[in-house]
Structures are given as structure tokens and as C-alpha cells.
Amino acid sequence: MQLVFASNNPNKIKEIQLLLPSNIQILSLEDIGCTEEIPETAPTIEGNAIQKANYVTQKYGYPCFADDTGLEVEALNGEPGVYSARYAGNQRDANDNMDKLLTNLANQSNRTAQFKTIICLNLLGQQHLFEGIVKGQIITEKIGNQGFGYDPIFVPNGYNQTFAEMPIEEKSKISHRGLAVEKLVAFLTK
Template sequence: MQLVFATNNLNKIREVQALIPNHIKLLSLNDIDCFEDIPETQNTIEGNSIQKAKYVKTHYGYDCFADDTGLEVAILNGAPGVYSARYAGEQRNADDNMDKLLTELRNKTNRNGQFKTVITLQLNNKQYIFTGICEGEITNTKSGASGFGYDPIFKPKGYQQTFAEMDLSLKNRIGHRGKAVLQLVDFLKS
């Protein structure tokens, strides 16, 4: 079986590849010669995930899955949420995004947040949705060199390390994307 993962984000591909069984060949957008930016114009994480998966199936004909992920901070009414990747602007710079969030949370005692990943699978002309959530808190400073995105400022509930301080196997086991991907894998096995 082969499936397209509707992303060119090498960090996401690496995380997901570690969880997908060997009998499933994972293709990236580059592998199918999809070089355009896939639209993400919905106002929810779920909506963007669905939109991306449908786009690949409609325009390229491949069975595929797409994810969309957002960091939702309680005191900011769920922001940055669906705008997480471009929170500080269209340049989509992780450091700029983290700096903006840390500035907005300065002097705030409630730093609770959660990562939410929604995966939409388009398979045999049917759609399936899987959701993974990881609760935690936003730290005061960046810490760690692994991971990507907001990982250096997100500490999962029950852990003293940020995602960026964890090895990939631990992050995949407890993290939002890992939880959603494992639901996807269980579904594909059944």
C-alpha cells in the first residue's frame, strides 16, 4: 500500500515515518510532483486538514492523508490555533511565532495550552478523521534543540522537558501528532 502524506515538511515526514508500518510506502508531495502551495483557507484545524486531503485526491488522484496542527492557548481564547504557522506573519518563522506568543503571555500566570492535530485520510473515495491532543503549558523561555515549531516552549503535562528537549520516540508516544497517527495506523491495520 502507498499513501501520500500531504506535506513537504521534512520534520513532520520524519515523525510520521517512524510510526507508519513498513508495508505502507509513504510518499511526500514532492514524490508526486506537487510543488504548489495547497490551500489552507478554512477557519478551523479540522477544515484545513480536510481541505488539504481533498485537494491532493482531487488534483493528483492519490489516496492520501493530510494533517493540520495548532497550538491552542487557553488564556488567548485558543489562539494561535488555526493560525499557528503564521502567527507572527506570512513568513511562517518559528522563532518569530514563539517570540510573539511569549510576549503575549508575559506576566500571565495561566499558561495552559494544548497541541491539537487533525488527520484526514482520503482512502477509496471515503474520508476518515483522527484527532490527537496533548495538553501542557507554555514555558517562559525557549529550551531544547530538537523538534520544530513551538516545541522549545511547550512542556507536556506531567513532564519537566519541552518537546524540543525530548527524543523523537518519547515525543511520538505522548504528542498530539503521534496520537493521531497511531489512530490512523490502527485504522489502516483493521
């Protein structure tokens, strides 16, 4: 089975391909000739995942899944949330985003946060949503050089390492994206 994953992020594609059984092959947006920026203008994480999957299915005709992820910080009323990638501006720079978040949390004792991923699958004329959530804490400095995004400042509950300190195989088993993909795979293989 071939499915388009509505992403050109090589880190996400690698992480997800590791989680899929060998009979499911991922095609990237580049693989199908989609070079334009897909809109992500919905006010929710769910809405953005749906918007991206619908864009690919409607414009290119492929069965497709898309994800959107947000980091939701309790003390900041759920920020950055749906704006996680652009938290510090449209340049989408992970270090700028982390710096802004750490600054905004500087005087907060509550550092509870969660990563939330929604995957939207468009297959055989039907749409399905899968959610993955991992709870944890935002630490006060960046540690680790694996992963991407906010991984260097997020420690999942029950662990003493940031996502950026974990090998990708370990992170993908427990991460928000990993949990959502697990539900996607269970659906595709039943």
C-alpha cells in the same frame, strides 16, 4: 500500501514515517510532483486538514492523508490555533511565532495550552478524521533544539522537559501528532 502525506515538511514526514508500520510507505508531495502551495484557508484545524487531503486526492488522484495542527493557549482564547504557523506573519518563522506568543503571555499566570492535530484520510472514496490532543504548559523561555515549531516552549503534562528536549522517538509516542497517527494506523491495519 502507499499513501501520499500532503506535506513537504521533512520534520513531519520523518516523525510520521517512524510511527507507521513498515508495510505503509509515505510519498511526499514532492514525490508525486506537487510543487504548488496547497491552500490552507479554512477557519478551523479540521477544515485545513480536509482541504489539503481533498486537494491532493482531487488533483492528483492518490489516496492521501493530510494533517493540520494548532497550538491552543487557554489565556489567549485558543490563540494561535488555526493560525499557529503564521502567528507572527506569513514568513512562517518558528522563532518569530514563539517570541510573539511569549510576549502575549508575559503577564499571564495561566499558561495552560494544548496541541491539537487532525488527520484527514481520503481512501477508497471515503474520508476519515483522526484527532490527537496533548495538554501542557507554555514555559517562559525556549529550551531544547530538537523538534520544530513551538516545541521549545511547550512542556506536556506529566513531563519536565519541552518537546524540543525529547528525542524524536519519545516525543512522537506522546505527541498530538503521534496520538492522531496511532488512530490512523489502527484504522489502516484493521
